[in-house]
Amino acid sequence: MKFSENWLRQHVPTTASHDELVATLTAIGLEVEEVTRLGEGLDNVVVAEIVAAEKHPEADRLQVCTVDAGGGATVQIVCGAPNARVGLKAPLAKVGAVLPGGMEIRPAKLRGVESFGMLCSAKELGTDADASGLLELPADAPAGQAMSELLGLPDASIEIKLTPNRADCFGVRGIAYDVAAALDGEVAPLDVPPVEAATDAALPIRLEAGADAPRYCGRVIQGVDAAAPTPWWMAERLRRSGVRPVSLLVDITQYVMLELGQPMHAFDLDRLGGPIGVRRARQGESLVLLDGREAALDPGFLVVTDADRPVALAGVMGGQDTRVTETTRNVFLESAHFAPAAVIGRSRKLGLHTDAAHRFERGVDPQLPRIALEYATRLILDVAGGTPGPVVEEALGEHLPANPPVLLRRARLARVLGLEVDAAKVERILRALGMQVETVAEGWQVVAPSRRFDIALEEDLVEEVARIHGYDAIPATLPGGATVLRVPASGRVDEADARRHLASRGFLEAVNYAFVDAGLLAAWKADADAVPLLNPLSAELGVMRTLLLPGLVAALGRNTARQQPRVRLFEFGNVFTAPAVEGEAPVERLRVAAVACGGARAEQWGEPAREVGFHDLKGDLESLARLSAATLEFRPAAPAWAHPGRSAEVFLAGGEAPLGWIGELHPRLLEAMEIDDTRVVAFELDLEPLLERAVPRAGTLSRQPSVRRDLAFVLPEDAPWAAVEASIRSAAGPVLRDLVLFDRYQGKGVETGFKSLAMGLILQEEARTLTDREVDAAVEAVTAALQSDHGAVIRG
Structure with missing residues (x-):
């Protein structure tokens, strides 16, 4: 917000010097970004x-x-x-x-x-x-x-940086209240007497957008001299506020907006037929805006209509067909209240940035439209003449925002600030800010003015007192009270430990935006339940991510494009999917993902170089699961982004619901993401099940010797090892302490379509030595189970 210092002083008379005024603005939270002194050196x-x-x-x-x-x-x-x-x-x-x-x-x-x-x-x-x-x-x-x-x-052009909650300071008069409170002054009364109608000329108004447009005021002024020059004093104030004068009618609406904070629009009445309406746009409608561009509309936009024809994009910009020019003789003035939710993001969607949208997105005083309309009418009549009609106002009272009373307790104020502020000063500050204050036993019952959308909680009032009283007047004290030590839960692996573990395996942690490009999710075929953003930062960040992998693989691609052939990245983060019931919050899940490409080992001389593969990443994932003593199972599966035959779903041992996926990415997906000439392996799964563990308990180690039996079985090639392992452990029973797969063979001596798996069974009892008969019985049970379950035979 940029404004003239002299203009501000007109609303809040003060003896404070220029430097004191600038320092006060920053001290009360209206940070001054730039000051341009005007009029120095004009002697002679x-x-x-x-x-x-x-x-x-x-x-x-x-x-x-x-x-x-x-x-x-x-x-x-x-x-x-x-x-x-x-x-x-x-x-x-x-x-x-x-x-x-x-x-x-x-x-x-x-x-x-x-x-x-x-x-x-x-x-x-x-x-x-x-x-x-x-x-x-x-x-x-x-x-x-x-x-x-x-x-x-002399004067000064002052530009302040406003936080999104201070929409009331998008007008000079709104700033004046804060300055008056800080400098112990008073805001000059705003004298805007109603302009009496001199004609019955009027346009009827229809509101059809409910809470999106709960108030609309309009007035006809006939016989206006639109070619009259903008008064010198008005043009100068506009220039010092960063606005270049254009023409009288446009300049007056801009002037009222800068002074009061209420955006307005002037239509050429001769190009309107009426009635004037406000409704949601219909799919396929379009509107040529003031800047000449044609806007394609949809039901997400709010439009002002003339006989149901869109003539303005409500809260954003007017239409070219009904604009005022220097030949305009009859004017229809608009002053309305549009809800922030109905305007926010609409101008950005069209690639626009307008002063009106900037204000409506943050909230404009719903009680201001009629006052602004009367003020603009008086300015037009004084400069350009004309005959005013009556003010026509339509309002949906049930949809107009209201500020409920908020209780500010003395004890709470003192506790939060760490000091006692004199009760009379608290009351003076709140009244100077335009609030209604009633003293009660506990403190003050406060009703904020309609322009202050940001006052809803007791803490908001505490903040108002603090910033006007002065942050520098609040003593700096260390927090008191005892420090509570929290012991890490034994039944859960700490996330930091899991991160450090993956880092120890050679991975680097990545942090990506939770917002992604909808096109990226579509390429992964993972956009079915995506949650779109109403007000995205950019078109490339339009939806919430449903997977971590798209962003992580994109980061891998940026690294390989910059001559990094071996990349290993992981990420912990939330993913979001649309709720089952409309209106509820999106469903969030904490997940872990990792990607790798390039060499299985960093460049070295000790062993032959080879490319990273499925089993390398599988080993990394299993080592992560061992932190919680979880046992994972891998079952063949190929989602849309996976290479067929080189990927699997991941389950907890014996579980029915998959935790996630591991495997190699599909070459076509890598080509679409411009990652060429490299194999990329990845996994992504829910993290919470991997962090939960049983409380560790001490146990005894057996002093009895173990017995190892090495066996080789010929099985069908499509028999998965996870199923084979489950059969062996079930058949051998509790005497099986460990199972080692040490060879897989296909070739001479093994029939086509089959494979040979060689494994070692390590058998042990805790209290006694196993006999040969017990060992043989266990081996026979394993052999029989594999033959029954998988058609396996012992390899000769």
Whole structure:
């Protein structure tokens, strides 16, 4: 928000100096980002009128002007400005003046003709960036008047940085309340008497958008001189607020918005038929906006209609067909309240940024539209004339926001701030901020003004008292109370331990946005339950992620594209899916994912180089599961993003619901993500089951010797090891302490379609030594189980 310091002082008279005012704004949370001092160095700069102008005898682009500098004295000036002409009033820097840029004015000769001063542009005076010609002053400005007096200088253009909750400070008057509270002053009354109707001309209004548009005010003004120039004082305030004057009607709506905070719009009445309505746009509708672009609309947009024809994008921008021009004679003024939820994100969706949308998105005072309409009407009548009709207002009272009373307790205020603030001062601060205050036994019952959307809790009032009382007045004290030590739960693996474990396996942790591109999820065929964002940061961050892997693989791709052939990344994070019942919050799940490509080992000399594969990552995942003593099972499965035959679903041993997936990514997916000439293996699964564990208990170690029996079985090639292992453990019973698979063979001696698995069975009893008969019985039971379950035979 940018504004003129003098404009602010008009609303809150104060004796504070410029530096004190700027410091106060920052101290109360309205951070000053930039200050531009205006009017310094304008001594000896006066209003002058060109009374004669002749062509320079030696230069085509120069004129020799005779100017009246006041008091009957004339001065000869050589000027090259294209708009220099007889009758023009412009600033004259007299001999001896030093302009804001440091230029000192001295007598000079230009191509042999003497010049005693300089006629100035706005840029040379430091009041604007326009250097295209002389600054044209009002025709009624008296010659010889000091420019500082005419322009209301000195002044300063102050730009403040507002947090999203302080929408009330998007108007000079809203800022004035904070300044008045901080400087122990009062805001000047806003005198906006209603303008009586002089004609019955009016347009009926229909509200069809419910809570999205609960209030709409409109007024017809006929016989307006839209070509009248914008008053000098208004144009200057607009310029100092960062707004370039355009035309009278547009400038007045901009002026009212900057002063009161209420966006407005002016329609050319002759291009309207009525009635005026507000409704949701329909699919397929379009509207040509003021900037000439055609906006494709859908039911997410709110539109203002004329006889059901869209003529403006509500809260964002008007339409080109009904815009006011200098030929406009009859005007329909709009002043409305649109709910933030109905406007937020709509301008960004169209690639726009408008002052109106910026305000409506954060919340505008719902009680302000009629006041702003009366104020704008008075300005138009004073400058451009016209005949006003009655104000037509439609309101849906049940949908208008209301500020409920909030109790501020003395004890709570003292506890949060750490100091006692005098009760009279607390009450003064709250009243100065425009709040209704009633003293009660516990403290104060406070009703915030309608412009303060951010006051809803007791803590909000505590913050108001704190910032106006002064943060620097609050003592810095260490927190008191005993520190509670929390012992880590024995039944859960700490997430930090899990992260460190993956890092010890050679992985680097990545942190990606929880927002992703909808197109990226579509490429993974993982967009079925995606949750779209109403107000995304950008089009590339439009939906919540349903998987960690798309973002993680994209990060891997960025690394390989930058000459990193061996990449190993992991991420812990939440994924989000749409709720089963509409209106509920999205479903969140904590997951872990990892990706790897390149060499299985970092570059070394000790063993032959090979590319990372499925079993390398499977070993990393199983080592992570061992932190909680979890046993995993892997069952063949190929989701849309996986390489067929090289991936599996992951289960807890004996479980029915899959935890996630592990395997190799499909080459077509890698090609779509521009990751070429490399194999990428990955896993992603729910993390919580891997962190839960039984409380560790001490046990005895058997002193009895173990017995090992090595067996080799020929099985069908499609028999998974997980199923084979389950059969062996079930058949051998509790005497089987460990099972080791040490060979897999296909080739000569093994029939096509079969494989040979060689394994070691380690058998042991805790209290006694196993007999040969018991060992043989266990081996026979395993053999019989494998033959029955998988058609296996002992390899000869």
